[in-house]
Every structure is written in C-alpha cells, then in structure tokens.
Amino acid sequence: MARQLDLLATGQIIPTALHQEMERSYLEYAMSVIVGRALPDVRDGMKPVHRRIVYAMHELGLTADRPYRKCARVVGDVLGKYHPHGDQAVYDALVRMVQEFSSRYPLLAGHGNFGSVDNDPPAAMRYTETRLAPIGQEAVLGNISEAIVDFTNNFDNSQQEPVVLPAQLPILLLNGCSGIAVGMATNIPPHNLGEIVDGLIALIDRPQLKDEQLWEIIPGPDFPTGGKIIDTEGIKEAYRTGKGIIPVQGVTHVETISLEGRRPKERTAIVVTELPYQVNKSGWIEKVADLVNQGRLEGIADIRDESDRQGMRVVIELKREFKTKKVLEDLYKQTALQSNFGVILLALVDNKPCQLSLRELLEEFLNFREQTLTRQYRHELTQAQTRLHLLEGLLIALRNLDQVINILRNAPDGTTAKQKFQEELTISEEQADSILAMPMRRLTGLEQQKLQTEYEDLQQRINQLQVLLNDRIELMKSLKKDLRALKRKFGDERRTRIVSSAPTASKSEEKKGNPSTPPQPSKTTTPSKSSEPKAKDSSSLSLFTPQPPPKDAVLTITEQGYIYWQSAAEFNSISSIKKGTDFPIYTQRIQQQDSLIVITDQGKAYPVSGSEIPPQESQPCSLLNLLPNSVQKNSQKIASYFLFPQQKNLSELILLTGQGRIKRLSMSELEQIGNRGLSLIKLKDDDRLGYLSLTSESHEVAIATNGGRVLRLTTRDEQIPLMGRNAQGNQALRLRYGENIVGCVTPKIDDNLLLITQSGYGKRIPVNSLRITKLGEIGTMALQFSSKTDNLAGMILAKPKKEVILVTNQERRLIIPIDSVGIWGKDGVGDQVVKLKPQESILLVVAL
Numbered sequence: 129m130a131r132q133l134d135l136l137a138t139g140q141i142i143p144t145a146l147h148q149e150m151e152r153s154y155l156e157y158a159m160s161v162i163v164g165r166a167l168p169d170v171r172d173g174m175k176p177v178h179r180r181i182v183y184a185m186h187e188l189g190l191t192a193d194r195p196y197r198k199c200a201r202v203v204g205d206v207l208g209k210y211h212p213h214g215d216q217a218v219y220d221a222l223v224r225m226v227q228e229f230s231s232r233y234p235l236l237a238g239h240g241n242f243g244s245v246d247n248d249p250p251a252a253m254r255y256t257e258t259r260l261a262p263i264g265q266e267a268v269l270g271n272i273s274e275a276i277v278d279f280t281n282n283f284d285n286s287q288q289e290p291v292v293l294p295a296q297l298p299i300l301l302l303n304g305c306s307g308i309a310v311g312m313a314t315n316i317p318p319h320n321l322g323e324i325v326d327g328l329i330a331l332i333d334r335p336q337l338k339d340e341q342l343w344e345i346i347p348g349p350d351f352p353t354g355g356k357i358i359d360t361e362g363i364k365e366a367y368r369t370g371k372g373i374i375p376v377q378g379v380t381h382v383e384t385i386s387l388e389g390r391r392p393k394e395r396t397a398i399v400v401t402e403l404p405y406q407v408n409k410s411g412w413i414e415k416v417a418d419l420v421n422q423g424r425l426e427g428i429a430d431i432r433d434e435s436d437r438q439g440m441r442v443v444i445e446l447k448r449e450f451k452t453k454k455v456l457e458d459l460y461k462q463t464a465l466q467s468n469f470g471v472i473l474l475a476l477v478d479n480k481p482c483q484l485s486l487r488e489l490l491e492e493f494l495n496f497r498e499q500t501l502t503r504q505y506r507h508e509l510t511q512a513q514t515r516l517h518l519l520e521g522l523l524i525a526l527r528n529l530d531q532v533i534n535i536l537r538n539a540p541d542g543t544t545a546k547q548k549f550q551e552e553l554t555i556s557e558e559q560a561d562s563i564l565a566m567p568m569r570r571l572t573g574l575e576q577q578k579l580q581t582e583y584e585d586l587q588q589r590i591n592q593l594q595v596l597l598n599d600r601i602e603l604m605k606s607l608k609k610d611l612r613a614l615k616r617k618f619g620d621e622r623r624t625r626i627v628s629s630a631p632t633a634s635k636s637e638e639k640k641g642n643p644s645t646p647p648q649p650s651k652t653t654t655p656s657k658s659s660e661p662k663a664k665d666s667s668s669l670s671l672f673t674p675q676p677p678p679k680d681a682v683l684t685i686t687e688q689g690y691i692y693w694q695s696a697a698e699f700n701s702i703s704s705i706k707k708g709t710d711f712p713i714y715t716q717r718i719q720q721q722d723s724l725i726v727i728t729d730q731g732k733a734y735p736v737s738g739s740e741i742p743p744q745e746s747q748p749c750s751l752l753n754l755l756p757n758s759v760q761k762n763s764q765k766i767a768s769y770f771l772f773p774q775q776k777n778l779s780e781l782i783l784l785t786g787q788g789r790i791k792r793l794s795m796s797e798l799e800q801i802g803n804r805g806l807s808l809i810k811l812k813d814d815d816r817l818g819y820l821s822l823t824s825e826s827h828e829v830a831i832a833t834n835g836g837r838v839l840r841l842t843t844r845d846e847q848i849p850l851m852g853r854n855a856q857g858n859q860a861l862r863l864r865y866g867e868n869i870v871g872c873v874t875p876k877i878d879d880n881l882l883l884i885t886q887s888g889y890g891k892r893i894p895v896n897s898l899r900i901t902k903l904g905e906i907g908t909m910a911l912q913f914s915s916k917t918d919n920l921a922g923m924i925l926a927k928p929k930k931e932v933i934l935v936t937n938q939e940r941r942l943i944i945p946i947d948s949v950g951i952w953g954k955d956g957v958g959d960q961v962v963k964l965k966p967q968e969s970i971l972l973v974v975a976l
Contacts, residue, residue: 158310166309170475171496173300180210196257232318235264246410275507314474317349322619354402366471367486376404400442521559728764731809768820778822791857819872832871832923839907871923880926891958922973935972
C-alpha cells in the first residue's frame with residue numbers, strides 16, 4: 129500500500145482567509161484583462177493584439193509595396209509567436225484594422241471580402257489577403273528596433289516582441305478605440321489627422337495654450353462614416369474631463385422622385401447618404417420598417433436601399449400629405465438616425481488605466497515621441513560614429529597604400545598583418561579589421577572618392593545629430609518637420625460636419641468691421657431655371673437643431689435656391705465667381721422676431737420663421753423645403769422673398785405678373801398670414817406672378833421689356849390704386865408678340881437704372897431721363913441694340929459701389945462693378961461690358 133503524504137506536517141498547506149484570496153485573485157485577473165487585452169496604450173494607441181498583428185506582418189515582410197498574403201498566414205504567426213488566444217479573436221481584430229468604415233485611417237490593406245456597413249460578416253481567413261497599409265508601415269512601425277523601443281520575451285520566451293511600437297502619430301486619437309475591461313471601459317472617437325497634427329504642433333510651440341484655443345484647432349471627432357455632430361457642448365465636456373456624450377446625426381437630403389407607371393407621378397423622398405458611426409445600415413432599415421408596420425412612424429410610403437460602390441443611399445418615400453420635417457423629427461427620436469456617442473478617454477499610462485483629457489492625451493504622446501526620437505537619434509549617432517571610425521582607418525590605409533601592401537606582402541598571416549597595421553599606422557583594432565576586409569576594388573580612384581564623400585557626409589550628419597540631441601528646441605523642430613511631412617502624405621478632408629447650437633463670433637472677428645449694407649429686397653429678380661436646386665441635391669433639407677439666429681446674423685439666399693444665416697463677423701462679400709459655382713442673390717440682416725415671407729409664382733405668400741433657417745455650417749438647405757409640400761406638389765416656383773416686419777419705411781408691395789398686370793397692396797395684409805399661406809393676387813389660369821417689390825409713396829415703378837421699352841409709373845392712388853388681396857390688378861402695359869418682361873424695380877427720382885443686353889452691352893440711364901407714362905402706354909425706348917437679334921436681358925437699380933453678376937447660357941458667371949458701366953441717355957447701345965464666346969448670351973442679371 130502506498131504511503132500517504134503528511135502535507136500538514138510538512139507545511140505544504142497554508143491557511144488563508146477566503147475573502148483575502150478572492151480579492152487578490154480577482155485583482156490579478158482584472159489587471160491582466162486591463163493591461164493584456166482590453167485597454168490601449170496611450171503611446172502607440174494599440175491593444176496587445178493589434179500591436180502583435182502589425183509587428184508579425186512587419187516580420188513577414190508584408191509591406192505596402194509587396195504582394196498580399198493570406199490572412200490565415202498572418203493569424204497563424206500571431207498565434208504561434210505572440211498571442212496565445214483564439215484564432216477568431218485575432219482575425220476579428222485584423223478585420224477591423226482593414227475596414228474603412230471602422231477605422232478612420234486603416235493600418236492594414238485588405239484584398240477580399242472584409243464585411244460591410246450592413247454588418248455582413250467577412251469571408252473566412254483562408255480566403256482573404258492582407259498587407260500593411262502605407263500609413264501603418266511608415267507612421268506606426270517606422271525604423272523599429274530594440275534601440276528605439278523596448279522589447280520583451282513572448283509567452284514562451286522563444287521570441288522577442290516590442291512592448292510598444294514607435295508610432296509617429298497618435299493612432300489612439302486618429303482611429304479611436306473601444307474596449308470593456310473589468311470595472312472600466314474605454315470609448316475613444318476617431319479624429320482627423322490634419323487637425324491632430326496641427327494641435328500637436330500648437331502644443332509644441334505654445335505649451336501654455338488654453339484649452340479653448342486647442343479646441344478651435346481640434347473642433348471634434350471625425351468619424352469614418354461621416355455624419356453630423358449637432359452640438360459642441362458634449363465635445364467640450366469630453367475634451368475637458370475625458371468623459372462626455374456627443375450627439376451625432378445622419379446626413380440626409382430631400383429629393384423629388386418620379387414613380388414609374390401608366391401615369392408618371394412625383395413623390396417627395398428623404399435620401400440618407402450617411403449614418404452615425406457604428407450604426408448598422410440594414411439593421412436601421414429594418415427598425416424603420418418595423419416602426420412603420422407598428423404604426424409608430426407615420427408618413428412613410430416606402431423605404432429601399434439603393435447603396436452601391438459609389439456610396440450609401442437609402443431612399444424613404446413619403447406620403448403626399450406629410451411634411452418632411454415632421455417625418456425627420458420622428459426618425460431622429462425613434463431610430464438611430466440620431467444617436468449619442470459616449471466618449472470615455474481611458475488609456476494605459478505606465479501600465480495604469482487613466483482617464484485623460486484631450487490635452488493630456490496629446491502631451492503623453494508628445495513625451496513618448498520625444499523619447500523615441502531621442503533614442504533613434506542616439507542610436508543613429510552611435511552607428512554613424514562607428515562607421516566614421518572605420519572610414520578613417522580606410523582613408524589612412526589609402527593614403528599609405530604602399531606601406532599597407534608591403535605589410536601584407538611580408539606578413540605570414542592575417543593576425544600578424546593586423547598587429548603591424550595597428551603599430552605602424554597608429555589605428556585601432558576595428559580599423560585594422562576593416563582594412564583587412566577591404567576588397568581590391570576600393571583601391572581604384574573612383575572608390576577612393578566615394579569613401580571620401582561618405583566620410584564628409586557622415587561628419588556633417590554627426591554634427592546635426594549632436595545638435596539635435598543637445599538642443600531640445602532643435603529636436604522639437606525635427607519632430608514638427610516629421611509631423612508636417614506625415615500630414616502632407618496622409619492627411620485628408622474632414623468627413624464629419626460639426627454644427628454648433630449657438631455659433632458666436634470671437635472678438636477678433638468682430639474687430640474686422642461690419643460688412644457692407646446688403647441689397648434691398650426690391651432688387652430681387654425672378655429666378656431662372658438655374659435658380660432652382662438641381663434634382664440630385666435639391667430639396668436638400670438641413671438636419672439641424674432649431675435655433676434662432678443671433679443678433680448680428682445675416683440671412684443669405686443663393687442663386688440655386690439654398691438658404692442659411694451666418695454671423696456678421698463671418699459674412700464676406702463675394703470677390704470672384706467661377707464657372708458653375710453658386711452665389712448669393714439676397715443678403716439681409718435678420719432679427720429673431722423676423723419672418724421670411726416667400727412669394728410663389730402663383731401669388732401665394734408663405735412665412736418661414738428664423739428658427740427654421742439653418743446656420744451656414746449645417747448641411748445645405750433648399751428654401752423650397754421650408755415651405756409646405758403643396759408648393760412642390762403644385763409645381764410652384766419662388767418669385768420673390770423679403771423679411772417681415774423689418775422694412776418699416778416700405779409699407780406697400782408692388783406685384784407684377786408675367787402678362788403685365790400690376791397691383792399695389794398694403795403690407796398690413798400680411799399680418800393675417802399663416803402656415804397655410806396667403807393669396808396676394810388673383811391670377812388668370814395662364815398667368816404667373818413675375819416680380820414683387822417693396823415700395824412707399826415716394827417711389828416710382830419702372831418696368832422693362834426685352835424689346836428695350838421702359839415704362840415709368842408713379843405709385844400714387846390715381847395711377848396704381850391700393851387693392852385687396854383678391855383683386856387681379858390693372859393692365860400696366862400690352863406686350864407685343866414675342867415680348868416679355870425682364871425687369872421691375874421701384875426707384876427714386878434721382879436713381880439710375882442699369883440695362884444689360886443679351887449680347888453683353890450695357891449702360892446706366894438716369895430715371896429722370898425717362899418720361900412718366902400712364903397705365904397701358906407704350907413707354908420709352910431706353911436703348912438701341914447692336915444687332916437685330918439682340919434683346920434686353922435684365923434691368924436692375926444701379927447702386928453705386930456695388931457689383932452685378934451676369935449669368936450666361938453656357939453656365940458662366942461674370943462679375944462686373946456697376947460703376948464701370950457708363951451713363952448714357954435714351955439713345956445709343958451703351959458700352960460692351962463683357963466679351964462673350966460664340967453662341968453665348970446673357971440670361972440673367974443679378975445684383976449683389
């Protein structure tokens with residue numbers, strides 16, 4: 129019978145309290161998870177699994193200029209050498225480092241199916257291939273060696289692996305990171321490389337930089353899937369304390385789409401082109417469909433996914449009776465189209481989890497980068513000095529070549545020759561070895577010159593390295609130079625837009641001076657076809673939190689029908705117009721109590737409150753989409769707009785139809801306006817409202833036709849009486865065959881008019897040079913044409929020191945100062961103000 133061990137007698141069992149053992153074991157387990165798995169290192173921004181994947185690929189030689197290799201090979205190397213865990217965990221980490229919708233700057237490049245934003249799984253590792261991306265090879269690995277970063281033994285002491293990678297960029301902030309440890313978690317959003325580099329350089333130049341100034345350089349996260357951050361308070365809180373909540377919205381616009389069938393129909397649709405970060409597209413579509421089926425989300429007729437390789441496109445068709453704004457609000461409230469990103473800036477600092485502010489994260493990286501750069505330069509200096517020492521010995525040997533040959537000829541062996549070299553040439557043992565190893569080709573004249581050049585270059589580089597190591601200012605200059613080089617190579621534009629809930633101008637901006645007085649609403653001309661937003665971008669509804677404009681806000685409406693406001697400090701007048709660009713045609717200061725009155729060509733007026741108008745930094749918003757759906761349903765076009773009740777000195781409206789009927793209306797009629805709109809004039813079936821001008825009793829009315837006629841009328845009651853909203857108005861003039869109205873303004877007696885023809889001729893003409901006529905008369909021929917085919921393109925008020933934009937049929941925008949056009953009488957063709965191309969003509973005249 130076997131003899132039993134008396135463990136108690138030999139002291140092999142140690143009595144331990146259960147709670148103490150549980151506490152110790154749990155803490156050891158927790159720290160193992162925190163340090164070894166879940167949290168990234170603040171220096172290179174990586175968890176151990178990511179670091180091991182990148183280093184294993186470096187060892188395999190999978191650089192950006194080499195062919196792809198199977199992911200299974202990479203995973204096998206990582207498991208066998210460095211990471212003794214499950215293969216699926218390693219492959220999942222590798223996949224995320226490839227996915228462009230997961231990482232802002234993917235460190236790996238992939239070939240094959242690596243999943244999609246619909247949460248489709250990637251192909252098995254035996255089918256996919258990978259290699260290092262250029263940014264991963266250059267900005268993360270660099271010249272990795274044991275001299276630059278510390279190495280440690282792997283799990284079985286058979287290999288050496290880096291403790292940290294010599295990252296030249298803060299990958300932790302660029303790609304972000306998420307992880308759940310024991311009792312703590314991290315969730316760091318990705319950022320824009322250019323902004324992060326600018327922030328690092330600013331901290332190097334100004335270590336005492338205020339947080340607010342740093343936040344201006346790095347305004348917020350930049351998600352790989354785009355989207356829109358709708359408030360900055362959460363960003364500031366996260367950057368200040370290391371923890372905060374950032375609300376993110378998807379990006380949408382509104383389109384009018386045609387439905388196929390026997391009777392073609394049009395329907396308004398919300399098109400989603402970007403979703404918030406980490407939102408599953410297919411899951412989100414299913415959620416919307418479920419809410420519609422449950423009756424919790426109304427107004428949606430159909431939803432379909434039209435995404436392709438060009439980008440995301442989810443089309444949500446709306447029912448006719450529902451407004452886009454209400455449906456969007458419901459989508460924000462009930463789905464992930466608006467979601468919160470919870471920021472926790474938690475990372476390992478000296479193997480201890482720490483919650484850091486944005487400044488602290490950047491400073492920790494700068495300290496690490498300074499250390500690695502110092503070690504790199506010190507290692508390079510050592511190597512350069514060693515090589516210089518050997519070159520000195522070779523050059524001594526070449527200068528004493530006959531003596532060297534004589535020693536070699538008479539020496540019985542290499543050891544004797546080596547000793548003779550040391551004694552007779554006064555060189556070191558290493559130099560003597562290098563002389564013995566020198567090939568015969570080094571004795572040629574060309575090779576001797578190469579050695580001399582290399583020696584001089586090494587001396588110069590050693591001097592540079594010594595300066596860098598002895599002068600911290602020069603070291604930081606070198607660091608900044610490297611950062612700028614990486615920014616030029618890998619930087620790109622911001623993808624995520626940031627919309628502040630309360631944008632204000634800084635004091636420095638306010639000191640720049642107030643912009644010039646914006647044009648008066650009476651200058652507004654009938655928008656041409658190009659004034660309406662194009663189908664694919666048009667009807668773009670800005671997704672922004674309703675907010676009243678600040679006191680110094682300037683309202684702007686562009687030629688293509690977009691609307692926004694901006695602070696007076698941000699407002700700048702246009703200095704140049706390029707082909708195909710949009711430009712403002714209406715600018716006016718707006719107060720919180722103001723409403724924008726929009727009048728359509730069917731004679732109906734609609735109010736748009738200031739809180740409905742988005743700020744400039746939000747997504748472009750079409751003015752049409754701020755109006756009821758019935759406006760688009762009935763194919764109404766915008767004829768004019770003005771702010772109400774801002775123009776106190778302009779108490780009346782002049783309305784002119786395309787067939788020449790004119791009407792004067794009191795501004796007080798607009799006090800009854802509601803959201804359903806208000807009819808201002810009764811129109812015949814084939815007539816449309818063409819022009820609207822604000823006026824008073826001291827003004828007159830000038831109406832121009834494309835035939836060059838100008839009809840000058842007074843606004844007195846006996847000429848143009850005040851009428852009610854249901855009146856048609858009187859016939860101001862009879863249009864001849866092929867003639868149409870091209871301008872209607874309300875000038876004063878001492879004003880000038882600017883006339884521009886389709887062929888590019890123009891002149892200024894004093895209003896008092898035209899005779900006052902009565903309703904129905906022919907008017908005055910205000911100019912002669914240079915050719916029989918020429919016509920008047922437009923007439924506006926000639927405001928001094930202002931500019932005018934001429935829009936041509938070839939989509940060119942030509943800008944000219946009004947003062948550059950000469951003043952003429954009724955006779956004469958005027959000056960040739962612009963030179964047009966063959967077959968080009970002016971379609972529209974717009975005053976700035």
